[in-house]
Amino acid sequence: MIRQDALDALPVRDALPELADALATHGTAVLVAPPGTGKTTLVPLALAGLLGEGPARRVVVAEPRRIAARAAARRMAWLLGEEVGGSVGFTVRGERAVGRHTRVEVVTTGVLLQRLQRDQELAGVDVVVLDECHERHLDADTAAAFLWDVREALRPELRLVAASATTDAEGWARLLGGAPVVEASGAAFPVEVVWAPPARPVRPPHGLWVDPALTAHVASVVRRALAERDGDVLVFLPGVGEIARVAGQLTGLGEVDVLQVHGRAPAAVQDAVLAPGARRRVVLATSVAESSLTVPGVRVVVDAGLAREPRVDHARGLSALTTVRASRAAGRQRAGRAGREAPGAVYRCWAEAEDARLPRFPSPEIKVADLTAFALQAACWGDPDASGLALLDPPPGGAMAAARDVLAAIGAVGPDGRATPRGARLARLGLHPRLGRALLDAAPVVGAGLAAEVVALIGEEPPREYGDDLAGALRAARRGGDAYAGRWRTEVRRLRSLVSEVSKGSGGSEGSEVPGVPGVSGPSARGSGSPSVRPAGEDARVGLVAALAFPERVARADGGSYLMVSGTRAEVGAGTGLRGASWIAVAVADRPVGRGHARVRLGAAVDEDVARAAAGTLLESREEVRWADGDVVARRVERLGAVELAVRPHTGADPSLVRAALLEGLRREGFGLLRWPAGAVVLRQRLAFLHRRLGEPWPDVSDEALHARAEEWLEPELSRARRRADLARIDAGQALGRLLPWASGRAVLLDELAPERITVPSGSGIRIDYSDPEQPVLAVKLQEMFGLQETPRVAGVPLLVHLLSPAGRPAAVTADLASFWKDGYRGVRAELRGRYPRHPWPQDPATAAPTRHTNARLGR
Template sequence: MTDFSSLPLPDLPVRPVLGEVADALAEHGTTVLVAPPGTGKTTLVPLALAQRGLRVVVAEPRRLATRAAARRMAQLVGEDVGERVGYSVRGERVRGPRTVVEVVTSGLLVRRLQADPELSGVDVVVLDECHERHLDADLLLALLLDARDGLRPDLRLLATSATIAATRAAEVLGGAPVLHAQARTYPVEHRYLPPNPGERIEACVARAVRTALDEQDGDVLTFLPGAGEIRRVAAALAGLSDVDVLPLHGRLPHAEQDSALREGKRRKVVLATAVAESSLTVPGVRAVVDSGMSRVSRVDTRRGLAGLATVRVSQAGAEQRAGRAGRQGPGIAYRCWPEHEHSTLPAFAEPEIRTAELTRLALELACWGTPDGSALTWWDEPPTGPLAAGHEVLRGLGALDPDGAVTGRGRRMAELGLHPRLARALLDGTERAGLRAASEVVALLDDDTVTSESDVDSALARLRRGGPGTDRWRRESRRLAGRAEKPTRQGRADAAEIVALAFPERVARRRAADSPIYLMASGTAVEVPTGSPLRHAEWLAVAVADRSPGAAHGTVRLAAPADEGLARRVAAPLLSARDEVRWSGGDVRAVREERIGAITVDSRPLREPDPALVRAALLDGLRVDGLELVRWSQDAVRLRDRIGFLHSALGEPWPAVDDDSLLSDVDSWLEPELSRARKRADLARISAAGGLRRLIPWSQAARFDELAPESVEVPSGSRIKIDYSGDRPVLPVKVQEVFGWRQVPMLAGGRIPLVLHLLSPAGRPAAVTSDLESFWATGYPQVRADLRGRYPKHPWPTDPTTALPTRKTRR
């Protein structure tokens, strides 16, 4: 092994604890090192361990940080990268036979561990920036702990971070000791520059950058959520003189990344993503501008949309960003949000394992032999719902068998280092479209930041001609072509078919002619942006779609024009035919529908629908449009009111007859007429009165007219119908017709007195009473005084209790 013992290490804040770190690892096997950015933990610690004769692998969460860390360590050693210090990222490996310190991405180390669970030739794994809680890093930690428990008890694990939850990390690592290194920092002032009304965040950030350049010396480090925002802010700052505006994110060519990380001759403004929070050191920074936004993985399981979402930065993240201004002297941090909102920011960023789509994690767990992950020790266990959804996707791709065990195809997909959906598109797309076409489309889908077009075909045409992002896309296309198997036959599938192979549930059809809204097979509606050439397509194969909070539909970000034939081929497992009988448009609609998921592709009238389905549709119609669909004569309405009165007055066995009760007990009163009905017109022929009579309790049927008579004979000899529609039964009757009555009739077996609405000779209300004796004594004299002058031809005796009742005048 190459000797590092004589290597002089620079005097950085982590240097005093390097010996303690090595000793703790030797004694306990696991250790936690908490050290702020700029202390040298990423570069000095691995070199110090190598000085003790150990072979070290450093796992970084990002490719940019992986390359930067390797270059910095190689510089300290005085060699080129690839000699004693090397690195490996997907598609790029720079190392040699003398390499003893290798920096790799967490995801790549997971793949290496799957191929070699003993991790042969490695003495120490350094898990850098654990606090960021990336999904690959959490999985890597769980697998390393499992390998250490079973196969490699001598494997040493060191977790390093700037703001790690040390207690929890030490617990996960089996009671590991926790060491601290203190950074030499300077005070940082916080200034709040929120957006003006109607101002976009990019404009606010550009304004803050200009303020920082005017008020501070040194360079300005700006935090933005993604490459798109970086491009827009760079355009807004294009007029700056004597200042270099440099982007910094993981998708840039290496030369551009190096420019942002080197001290230059002129002042510079570095426009960075969250990669610069802790994984990298940007020299010369005296001011930080923070947009307050971050881009994280999110999954909308219900709508079938997964991808990156822009969220507010956490308080811990904001503090870490601000701290970048205080590394070389007093600094200032400009925050693009109101000061009063700072306390409302989440305390810490949500771990990716709780929010991300877990199909890839599910495949790695299946390859490890524990599909549900229950045999592993986790920082945070994978949530069962998203993990089960991942298993379902993998079964559909043929990566898992029905018992959840990984298949040979699944292992092949995992080896490609792609998301399982993209691995499926590469494997099957190669057979259908050829190796070159499949690898080019998959390379685009795996890194859609290489294009701003929404149309896959247009994006591919531009990338093939050359331009921004072409070199990276071509490198990845060649890598994928080298990993995929040569096709046994040459197909003629287009780009849309390869997209649909990855996302069959995202084939989409236009909802209506000239509409920008499409319905995906998953059931989610998405909208094509204004001006996109995709708006002319009847069908789409959607690759990327997202939904803003509160938006009615998702938005298509990348898709390819398709057709029904393609949808039927690729989404064949989602194809189904079923009889659809439902209440629609005010009548029963009976059709045989052919669907791709939620998309109806064909619909024909059904001649002989299932009677049970028809009955269910009619019931839905009654619930939606009301019981008025059946025939309600005046007799039926009065019968319902009488039964309802007895239910209210006496209770059981008299049934409730409100709408909800009648709809919930259709079998008791509408059968058999309902079973013979086939459409709305049949309902209109059903007599509600006949059905209601079935509800009268058999034991009480003989007493029905006694308990709730339809009408009552008054002293004049008239027979008058009782009104049961209100809270109390009412008898509307003229005053002269009840002369001689001393008490009102009692209903419901003597429990409820009839309410008399006493009318004038013209039929207008004169008085209301259910106590005739009291009315004749006290109320009648006033009524007599009011009415005798208006109706002189009618009798108005002074003693109505002894007068003869009449329907006529005095004559």
């Protein structure tokens, strides 16, 4: 029996005629409807013709989360007065409730993608509704792009609806070929905003870490809301850890039930939250409660203002969730939960002034997440670089390149970037390609059951109390009676059946298609995808599965931490069972606040044979010649990525490598490694002056320029050198002479343009100081310059004359001798003639005879 009263109360009903017209005219539409209006429940029923109006159609509704898909299906079935599996059903990973007469099927976007890869036409489907588009999950963006391709190339009659409460409607309209935007009015229940910032500043989140002071403040705000308002309280927190922390701080609430809802909660708990409660409730939830489902009885929302988004740490090769400030769009969605059934209030745990600085929308996953699974989907779709896909945001080039490297390493794509048959099978598994590779390649070695168990454990990180030792966590899951263990067993059964299906589909020749894949035998070996090692003992086999999933995270103990083959360092906890293992395979890691190294959250002990097999493409043996500890070091190294396995000294190294090492030494330590006689230093200074004054063809002899031409001016001496001591025997002056412009014939002008010495009026040859390339200096005794009116010049530049006292101390500095004789000499004479009476101090130096001698020598 259709619950007509409940249907009539949904405001989106008024927008149904406009939506029907848009789909009839354009085939696509963007539906914008506030929370609680019925866009997730009423619209699919109407489009399917289940309300007695319109033709019968088959509608697929795609939701971003399993909990939302199940809840939406159950709500629609309730509105029709049916059980799930009748006219309305759902399919999520590991669970399906669909019957022969199902007309509306709610699926997760991941399930929809797998269907599209198997059947691009979506035969039998008339309408697809992509719900909650504003969340910008990568699977949803990908599904939208694929569906637009299907509509454009194969099925122009397929109708598409992008639906959300808060979204970039114009962007989605452009993406769907100029689709009409249909807006529905919301329920007339106001929501009062109460700003409730902490009394003291809290530290910003980092990674998965959230300041305990914030969760304590959220708990106090919940108590305040319970005292000030009626109805149930829905609290938004970023993750399971914060939910548990706040739950622990809300003990002693009396006649109030504290419930926890998140993606890991058992289905029974999730269902209980979505049903009216007999007592007042506080529901602690992650962002799964933002949309697509109504928690009945809620009149108050307490928003911590945080969310979890995926991020990739490219520097360390780690991808994980990180805690960020929730967007304004998410804030509106959350606040709307309080006004679905009656007027309500939202307590926001931040200052009103901060609100305008929050991001407008969540970060699109395609911009920040690991793109390996997306790249495989695109490759299987026939568009390896995703350049032809209709996406709101293009994938970043660097992230796509990194993703393609991973796919090529596991044999999922060929040299042209297109999916191999193996890649197509990996895409059908509904797993990250890394985990799919581990499942398929480990199953023949460790058994399908154990491979499925370990992959299921890695695929959804187990509770912290299971520990960080993967083998120990496996034993805990096997004996566990908690919600996680229940979900894990369901996933294990699904993966075991997938292994069987894929093995049959590939004819048992998985490995024959991927010669050279790390740890995978080619056709000339075993003819199977199994690694070449057979580890003994279950713990070792668990490690093999983890190593096959993350070969670049295989790590060896090194000085108190572990060095991954990728070059990233990682540390294990003090009480872990991993401590003491010589090798580990890191399945899950993050970076703690203020630490440069990664922290192992889940890993397994392995041995070197497993490491070599799993990361086989990174294994190499080569000669290494480098500058280290002040000299050339030559050695033969066997290396697994960044990890050195074996090292021995190497004689007879390749001369080109030795030369490169010597040049590196010169770059690091400077040209002081060469022999620099006094004449060599002066020659470099003269050349620097001419280059600055006249330019080409006089050479640039700065450090940068000499490094750039090192092989030119240091040969042949450099080719004969083998170590630091050989560099010290190279005459830098002789080598610099090779840079003179001999070819143009101007080299012979060196002594004319920049002479090393100049003859002064007394007849002395005085050395010119070229240490300042702007203006060379001539330091000469004052009496030797008597009678000279013109300041000496080199290359047209007047010398800066340092006139010295008889004792060789500076008495005056000038670049204009005539002016000095006229104006400056009188003061110098008055100061020095009494101090040096034996030397001549004529009144008119411009006409006096220059001399190197005293008055006595002059016969005065």
